[in-house]
Amino acid sequence: MSENLTLNPPRYEKLGVVHCGVIREGTVTCGGDIANLDDGAEHTFDRLRIKVKRSGSDYLFETLAG
Numbered sequence: 228m229s230e231n232l233t234l235n236p237p238r239y240e241k242l243g244v245v246h247c248g249v250i251r252e253g254t255v256t257c258g259g260d261i262a263n264l265d266d267g268a269e270h271t272f273d274r275l276r277i278k279v280k281r282s283g284s285d286y287l288f289e290t291l292a293g
Contacts, residue, residue: 231289245275247288255279255286 232242239248247257255262255270257277262270264281271278276291 229290229292231287234286234288235284236286242277242288243290245277247277247279249286252284253281255281255288257288 230242232240232247234240234249236249236252239246241247245258249255253263253265255264257272257279258275260272260274262272262279264270264279266281266283269278269280271291276293278289278291280287
């Protein structure tokens with residue numbers, strides 16, 4: 228079962244045991260890894276098995292099965 232979390236900048240919370248957050252508009256972090264996202268884009272933190280999707284100022288973090 229996947230967990231998910233929606234954040235807006237600047238905000239940090241835990242997804243399971245991993246610290247995730249939106250540092251500022253367009254920049255996200257999970258477990259110390261950082262990625263930049265344009266509106267409508269997504270990024271997968273492979274090491275953590277977490278995917279982030281951006282929709283405007285909403286950032287959806289979700290764990291991946293497997």
